[in-house]
Amino acid sequence: MAHGTNTTDGAGGLPDSADVIVIGGGAVGENAAARAVRGGLSVLLIEHERLGGECSFWACVPSKALLRPGNALAAARRVPGVPCEGPLDARAVLDRRDAFVSHWDDTGQRQWAQGAGVTVVRGRARLAGERKVTVDDGAVLRAEHAVVVCTGSVAVMPDVEGLSSVPVWTSREATSAGAVPGSLAVLGGGVVGVEMAQAWARLGASVDLLVDTDRVLPRMPAFAGERVAEGLRADGVRVTLGTTARAVSPASGGVRVDLGEAGHLNAEHLLVATGRRPATDDLGLDTLGLTPGEPLATDDTGLVTGVGGQWLYAAGDVTGRAPLTHQGKYAARVVGDVVSARAAGRAVRAEPWTHHAATADHHAVPQVVFTDPEVASVGRVEPAEPGHRAVELDIAVAGSSLHADGYTGRARLLVDTEREVLLGATFVGQDVAELLHSATIAVVGEVPLRRLWHAVPAFPTISEVWLRLLEDYGL
Ligand SMILES: Cc1cc2nc3c(=O)[nH]c(=O)nc-3n(C[C@H](O)[C@H](O)[C@H](O)COP(=O)(O)OP(=O)(O)OC[C@H]3O[C@@H](n4cnc5c(N)ncnc54)[C@H](O)[C@@H]3O)c2cc1C
Numbered sequence: 319m320a321h322g323t324n325t326t327d328g329a330g331g332l333p334d335s336a337d338v339i340v341i342g343g344g345a346v347g348e349n350a351a352a353r354a355v356r357g358g359l360s361v362l363l364i365e366h367e368r369l370g371g372e373c374s375f376w377a378c379v380p381s382k383a384l385l386r387p388g389n390a391l392a393a394a395r396r397v398p399g400v401p402c403e404g405p406l407d408a409r410a411v412l413d414r415r416d417a418f419v420s421h422w423d424d425t426g427q428r429q430w431a432q433g434a435g436v437t438v439v440r441g442r443a444r445l446a447g448e449r450k451v452t453v454d455d456g457a458v459l460r461a462e463h464a465v466v467v468c469t470g471s472v473a474v475m476p477d478v479e480g481l482s483s484v485p486v487w488t489s490r491e492a493t494s495a496g497a498v499p500g501s502l503a504v505l506g507g508g509v510v511g512v513e514m515a516q517a518w519a520r521l522g523a524s525v526d527l528l529v530d531t532d533r534v535l536p537r538m539p540a541f542a543g544e545r546v547a548e549g550l551r552a553d554g555v556r557v558t559l560g561t562t563a564r565a566v567s568p569a570s571g572g573v574r575v576d577l578g579e580a581g582h583l584n585a586e587h588l589l590v591a592t593g594r595r596p597a598t599d600d601l602g603l604d605t606l607g608l609t610p611g612e613p614l615a616t617d618d619t620g621l622v623t624g625v626g627g628q629w630l631y632a633a634g635d636v637t638g639r640a641p642l643t644h645q646g647k648y649a650a651r652v653v654g655d656v657v658s659a660r661a662a663g664r665a666v667r668a669e670p671w672t673h674h675a676a677t678a679d680h681h682a683v684p685q686v687v688f689t690d691p692e693v694a695s696v697g698r699v700e701p702a703e704p705g706h707r708a709v710e711l712d713i714a715v716a717g718s719s720l721h722a723d724g725y726t727g728r729a730r731l732l733v734d735t736e737r738e739v740l741l742g743a744t745f746v747g748q749d750v751a752e753l754l755h756s757a758t759i760a761v762v763g764e765v766p767l768r769r770l771w772h773a774v775p776a777f778p779t780i781s782e783v784w785l786r787l788l789e790d791y792g793l
Pocket residue numbers: 341342343344345346347364365366367368369370371372373376377378379381382441442443444468469470471489493510597600601633634635636641642643644645646
């Protein structure tokens with residue numbers, strides 16, 4: 319889709335100022351903009367690619383659309399009597415994915431912006447000094463009150479010999495490929511690596527997952543990575559731990575990946591899934607005395623630290639805080655409200671857990687890994703102090719047995735034994751994602767365990783594991 323530059327959507331010529339300028343129209347920028355409009359401010363939202371950003375077109379939405387059919391089929395196969403012969407219909411899965419990303423056309427999001435009162439400007443924005451932004455190095459736009467940077471993140475390319483000489487997949491190609499590859503090598507056992515390895519394996523690709531650590535998902539509790547690796551192996555993914563690519567070179571029909579002592583492998587495509595970094599390389603940070611390429615560190619109101627005058631804010635992946643869509647949107651709502659309050663001369667209270675502070679980033683970040691089994695986790699994952707106690711059990715309740723034959727899962731609560739409140743929770747198993755919000759509420763609400771005991775889980779649901787965990791704690 320061709321985008322014009324230096325143009326506005328529907329509003330005629332390019333305005334030269336607004337109350338607020340938001341740079342980057344991903345999910346986070348959209349939310350910051352809409353919230354500032356709601357607060358009574360005029361907003362220009364500058365986007366140089368597709369409005370909706372990574373999440374809508376190359377990340378959360380297409381990856382979950384690729385995973386969901388495989389999870390549904392596996393679930394059906396665990397319940398005798400459900401007709402589910404044969405493999406996935408890959409074409410139908412890809413077509414449904416294409417529909418979910420609106421065929422990579424952002425018209426719908428542009429219409430949303432218009433309806434929300436946000437003026438969209440097409441082009442690449444750069445900071446050009448206090449409250450000033452250029453678009454495509456041309457017009458200088460002025461923000462009366464604030465500039466909010468929501469430029470997201472880009473894939474990290476590791477320093478591997480030959481990597482730049484072969485065409486590799488990043489998460490963009492892995493989520494948008496129009497056909498199932500014959501074979502796929504995946505470098506990196508983080509969330510992108512495990513989700514995409516399983517999605518493409520279940521669609522028929524022969525997949526190798528190369529993991530540099532001793533387990534996949536190293537930031538999750540060990541049992542989560544172990545069970546996800548088991549799930550991947552059950553789908554035929556060859557998971558190699560403690561290894562990385564030493565060198566990469568072109569090979570007939572694809573790519574050759576040298577693994578040092580572990581030998582080598584050939585694959586049609588190599589997906590590099592070794593993390594992301596904030597997109598600040600080409601943003602004019604130097605005009606403000608900040609370092610290009612570094613995250614934009616913020617306080618809990620979203621104000622960028624190290625820049626005076628209370629005018630530069632940031633939210634989402636660009637800040638290096640909790641790089642997840644829901645957390646970025648949460649931070650964006652805070653920023654939009656803070657900017658509106660300051661513009662109106664209203665006091666901004668930034669104490670933890672108040673309206674103008676993104677406190678959850680520090681204590682209660684929920685995340686779901688949408689593999690089979692799923693991993694759902696919030697808050698702390700490991701005990702950090704003597705008063706922290708982990709309570710851990712297999713998920714084996716009537717609800718789980720009824721849910722799927724041979725159901726296996728594991729759950730862990732992390733308890734502050736002094737205050738008797740939850741610090742975190744992790745669940746691994748089929749369809750545990752929807753258990754997560756109950757845990758998030760318990761962590762954020764600091765619900766005393768003795769009160770949580772009275773939150774009686776319905777019979778027969780998987781949530782009954784809450785009861786078993788509390789019993790195991792001693793209630
Ligand atoms: C494969 C994959 C799957 C994921 N799945 C999930 C998931 O299931 N759940 C979840 O919560 N998170 C998921 N994430 C993370 C999620 O995608 C990000 O946290 C989220 O997209 C961050 O939103 P953002 O708006 O900060 O950045 P982005 O979505 O990256 O948006 C930034 C926007 O800014 C624009 N931009 C950048 N620089 C400029 C500039 N100078 N001028 C104008 N425009 C600019 C870009 O074009 C882009 O549209 C996933 C990530 C990946 C890679």
